[in-house]
Amino acid sequence: MGWELPLLIGALLALYMAWAIGANDVANAMGTSVGSGALTITGAVLVAGVLEFSGAFLAGGHVTEAVRKGMLDLDIAQQKPQLVLYGMLAALASAGTLLLAATRFGLPVSTTH
Numbered sequence: 776m777g778w779e780l781p782l783l784i785g786a787l788l789a790l791y792m793a794w795a796i797g798a799n800d801v802a803n804a805m806g807t808s809v810g811s812g813a814l815t816i817t818g819a820v821l822v823a824g825v826l827e828f829s830g831a832f833l834a835g836g837h838v839t840e841a842v843r844k845g846m847l848d849l850d851i852a853q854q855k856p857q858l859v860l861y862g863m864l865a866a867l868a869s870a871g872t873l874l875l876a877a878t879r880f881g882l883p884v885s886t887t888h
Contacts (some may be wrong), residue, residue: 781860788867795874796886797827 805819814822814871877884 788864792867792871795871798877799874
């Protein structure tokens with residue numbers, strides 16, 4: 776299998792996870808601004824989108840460093856890289872689905888951007 780299909784699937788699952796986080800957390804951050812009339816819903820979506828993207832872009836490297844340095848056994852990753860790939864894709868899919876289900880049913884859940 777080439778790298779194109781897993782990359783596409785990974786990108787789609789990352790967007791799915793980002794959408795699930797946004798569906799759960801953006802209301803907490805923007806609810807008071809929209810409720811008070813300081814921002815319209817469109818303005819809140821734009822502000823949240825810019826700030827969420829900026830945070831991921833500017834601070835995302837620290838997260839990848841933490842994962843790279845201590846959470847993954849590099850011996851396994853070198854022996855069976857497809858196992859790590861499938862594990863990462865499964866983690867994105869399951870975390871996004873759990874987050875959306877918890878949000879839909881009003882269950883308390885915490886996410887980290």
